[in-house]
Amino acid sequence: MTSETVLDIFKEITRIPRESGHEGPITEWLCKWAEAHGLEYKVDDIHNVCIIKNAAPGKENVPTLVLQAHQDMVCEKNEGFEFDFSKDPIPYVIEDGWMVAKDTTLGADDGIGIxxxxxxxESDRPMGRLECIFTISEETGMDGAxxxxxxxxxxxxxxNLDSEDEGQLFIGCAGGEHTDAYFEHGFENIAEGSKVLELSVTDALGGxxxxxxxxxxxxxxxxxxxxLERNESFQLVSINGGGKSNAIARECKAVVASPCADVLAADFEAYGKLVRAAYSSTEPALRFSVRECEAARAVESGAAGRIIGALAEVPHGVVKMSPDITGLVQTSTNLAAVSSPEPGVIKIATSQRSSVEAELDALVEKVAGIFRNAGARVDCYSKYPGWKPDLKSKILKDCVESYRRLFGEEPLVLAIHAGLECGLFLEKFPGLDMISFGPTLRGVHAPGEKLELASMDRFEALLDDVVCNFK
Ligand SMILES: [Zn+2]
Structure with a gap:
């Protein structure tokens, strides 16, 4: 195989719809592809696909190697761009050494792995038995794995072929869990003579x-x-911010009613200046704004105080760095979103991550405790295990040796502070020796996602070398 072959197959894949949760077309395409190539395949109940290639003559004694990628892609497009992910081929261009989808996601995450x-x-180079696994809905919760x-x-x-930086070999990932709080509340009238304001913090980078x-x-x-925690002269009408549980909240808006609204607005402006100064190097676009609006009723004040108190108290960010791998976050928590899923309910969504299970459990308990003490019902769910780095792994040794021999330099060996399907495999296939690498992608999960073509040559050469020399 050559990187041209891989790219040509990927170009075909860009024509096949494969949004998370709607993988039908790509699942079917993979099965037909296996049939057309005379390869054995199977599909499980949830529509994970396994395509099997038998060992080449003379390679019968080589242990089976599992290669894995995910079928689905994140489907995001620029506002106003006419595009239907359920049928349209992804529009991409090749320029300046990159393959880019300007107005949509490209889906190189993880179409390039497929x-x-x-x-x-389809390669005729001699290799041992292969099992190629294609999972579904990786992007929305790793349901397939x-x-x-x-x-x-x-x-x-x-x-695993779902990493985004050529030259980096991944040997570990974080586990995680979601912790959501539900506050039920009554309503009260807005005090007479109050003005209603919407306070907004927007244009943060998120990530x-x-x-x-x-x-x-x-x-x-x-x-x-x-x-809000520092001020008392208002009633809370609503508070909404953040979005997906795996994203840092980019905007938040609170509607409040106050008899001294002008003072509150001025305080908010002054507070905004201080915060903007504190974030001047990392968040140049951060914006604070106030506008007048209207409201019929407010959250009953006892509950409002408990909700705001909990939002202010719950931790956010890095809790601990790894003592073993420089620069790796070991444990963290994200205050992801606050919303009102129905009248009389305010929901706070958070998620915790750690590559050390005991630390994950302790952090989830801490966050849940803050919410419970504030009177919320707490839901902890979707716990997934981490993948603890094993520096003695055989496949790691194989990959490092291939990399040195092929390119005359050292690859970086890393772990990530995010989930990979590898953590889930480890639960069901204990003792599995794993590694993850891929070509260089930028801007994944957003319009403008791009694939660096030069990195494809090295990615393909490394994969081919490791697979063909596997013993
Ligand atoms: Zn991916």
Missing amino acids: AACLALL DAMQEGFFTGKTLI HSGDDINKLRANTVKILADF
């Missing part, structure tokens, strides 16, 4: 709650809650 597997499956049954694959060594948690970015929910 393409690399298929290129190896989570639901996979023991025995779906039999190999004891797995290469991924794992990868970006150590970048000192502003959490707008936290910033607004801290302001």
